[in-house]
Amino acid sequence: MTDAPGGIRGWRPGRKGVLWRLRFTSLRLRLVVVFGLVALTAAVSASGIAYWLNREAVLTRAQDAVLRDFRQEMQNHAGALPLHPTQDELMRTAGQMANSSQRFSVLLVAEDSDAKTVYGNSGGLNGFSLEDVPKSLRTAVNKQQSVTDGNKEPYHLYWQRVTEHGTPFLVAGTRMIGGGPTGYMLKSLEPEAKDLNSLAWSLGIATGLALIGSALLAQAAATTVLKPVHRLGIAARRLGEGKLDTRLRVSGTDELAELSRTFNQTAEALEKRVADMAARDDASRRFVADMSHELRTPLTAITAVVEVLEEELDAETGSVDPMIEPAVRLVVSETKRLGDLVENLMEVTRFDAGTARLVLDDVDLADQITACIDARAWLDAVDLDAERGIHSRLDPRRLDVILANLIGNALKHGGSPVRVSVRLEDDDLVIAVRDHGPGIPEDVLPHVFDRFYKASASRPRSEGSGLGLSIALENAHIHGGDITAANSPDGGAVFTLRLPRDASVLTEETDKGEGEGDSSKGNAS
The missing domain is CATH 3.30.450.20 (PAS domain)
Structure with a gap:
């Protein structure tokens, strides 16, 4: 007898796999x-x-x-x-x-x-x-x-x-x-x-x-690999926050060490570039400030002379030669423009230097706007829609600058009458200044608050300095507010000023921040 193998036919169930796609953020x-x-x-x-x-x-x-x-x-x-x-x-x-x-x-x-x-x-x-x-x-x-x-x-x-x-x-x-x-x-x-x-x-x-050992090994490997990556992420965030002196400690010669070296080189180059730009920016601000101060002395003398010439022009005696009268009027006009430009430049340098401060007082909005319009003889060209009794704690001088620029801009580039309306929204003051002109082209809207921006496809070239709306916006920001520009569906441009009713909290936070900033600056030095 010899062996002859036999066997059992085994049944093997089919497998149906399901593919799960898992997205891991870690x-x-x-x-x-x-x-x-x-x-x-x-x-x-x-x-x-x-x-x-x-x-x-x-x-x-x-x-x-x-x-x-x-x-x-x-x-x-x-x-x-x-x-x-x-x-x-x-x-x-x-x-x-x-x-x-x-x-x-x-x-x-x-x-x-x-x-x-x-x-x-x-x-x-x-x-x-x-x-x-x-x-x-x-x-x-x-x-x-x-x-x-x-x-x-x-x-x-x-x-x-x-x-x-x-x-x-x-x-x-x-x-x-x-x-x-x-x-x-x-x-x-x-x-x-x-x-x-x-x-x-x-x-x-x-x-x-x-499996447990591999998980522990993976955890150890992940810690080894991700710890430098985590440090790199923290350093990148600090760099993004403006702390340009951030550097990484480099150890080893692997890819992560090379990445740390590259980060340090990039941060160093960025710090140098920003320092150079800051130095140039400081130099530019100092130049503008110094130039404005230097111009004030001769401008004061010129203004005094121009006032005398203007009185002569308005006098009934007619002592000014008619041949030179146009030139005299041009000198008077341009001297006023030069004076406004110098004042605006000095105001801009204060904002850039961070030295602009609020002097708060209780203000009745209707009286404040009326005083602004009356001081500039705009009563016949402006319609005011404001209830009396709306009080707020703001800086009257800066509010007057904002209103004068917005209303003056509307009168100069829009059409009369200019409508000024005041309302309250969520304990905020909302002042809308609307003209009846052709409106602002869509491509100009994003730039109306840019400094020295005066070009417009639909409006004549401004005789101003191009700083008025920019200064108005800065004054709104220092109050914790904002100004937006848009076109009304019924025609004309609408500038909307939104201010908090009470800016006292903002001034307290500013004073506190200055104290902390001075302390940190002293430590740094």
């Missing part, structure tokens, strides 16, 4: 997950291969030992039976065979002298029976093979693994050559299955430990 989390997935894949693969190899080795070793013992028992005991044994002889022989070292169950099948099939098993009436043998195995055992040069025997030993009630069994069978009983063997593989289960649990625990 680089640390992504590193830990990637490390964990790699470690899990490696551990599962290694554990699976180790389990499969050990499983095959354990089952093959147990199987070979059982089949050798069964074949030997068939030759020693079943081969000694007569050609047509009785059932008692089969029962006795099966019991003898079952007492082998492997302790398997035996079933012998033969025909007695009356050609009747008789059975003998090692377990009595409730023992191993023919129904416990798979039909395919019985067919293979009883099938007679052709004897050839490659196949010397007509019958072979066949085996098959089966599972009943969760317990694995090895079933084998063979037929005696030359006549005699057919023998079947049933061997439980439960001890081997328990060993394999223990091995699976051990490999699972090892996989879990490997």
Whole structure:
């Protein structure tokens, strides 16, 4: 007899995978997950291969030992039976065979002298029976093979693994050559299955430990990598906040160290560039301030002379020569413009230097606007819509500058009448100045508050300095307010001034900030 392997067709369920796309905002989390997935894949693969190899080795070793013992028992005991044994002889022989070292169950099948099939098993009436043998195995055992040069025997030993009630069994069978009983063997593989289960649990625990170890390793690696990145982020934020002296400590020669060096070089170049720009800006402000102060002395003398000339022009005696009267009037006009320009420049330098301060007082809005209009003889050209009794705590002089610039700009570039309305919104003052002119072109709107911006496609060139609206906006900002420019749907331009009713809180915060700034400046020096 020779061995011929048999096998069980296993069913392998199909797998339907679902792809989950997870978006992680944390680089640390992504590193830990990637490390964990790699470690899990490696551990599962290694554990699976180790389990499969050990499983095959354990089952093959147990199987070979059982089949050798069964074949030997068939030759020693079943081969000694007569050609047509009785059932008692089969029962006795099966019991003898079952007492082998492997302790398997035996079933012998033969025909007695009356050609009747008789059975003998090692377990009595409730023992191993023919129904416990798979039909395919019985067919293979009883099938007679052709004897050839490659196949010397007509019958072979066949085996098959089966599972009943969760317990694995090895079933084998063979037929005696030359006549005699057919023998079947049933061997439980439960001890081997328990060993394999223990091995699976051990490999699972090892996989879990490997996963935990990889997560800890990933955490350590992420900390090593992300700590310099975190420091770089903090330094970049400080640099963005204007702290240009921020630098990173560089250690090592890796890519992160090179990145830190590049950051330090960039910060140093930026600090130098900003310092140069600040120096040039300070020099420009000092130049404007010095020039304005230097111009005031000769301008005062010129103004005095111009006032005398203007009185002569208005005098009834007509002492000014008519030939030079236009020139005198031009000098008077341009001197006034020069005086306004110098005053505006000095005001601008105060804003740029941060020395502009509020002098607060209780103001009645209706009286303040009326006084502003009356002082400039605009009563006939301005319609005022303001209730009396709306009081606020503001700087009257700066409010007058804002109103004068807005109303004067509307009268100069828009159409009469100019309407000024006052209302309260969420404890804020809202003053709207609307003209009836052609409006402001859309491409000019973003630039109306720019310094020296006077060009317009629809309006004539201004005779002013181009600083009025800019100064008005600065005065609104120092109050904690704002000015916006827009075109009215009904035609004309609308400038909207929004101011807090009480600017006292703003001045207190400014004074506190100056104290802190002076303290820090002293420490820095």
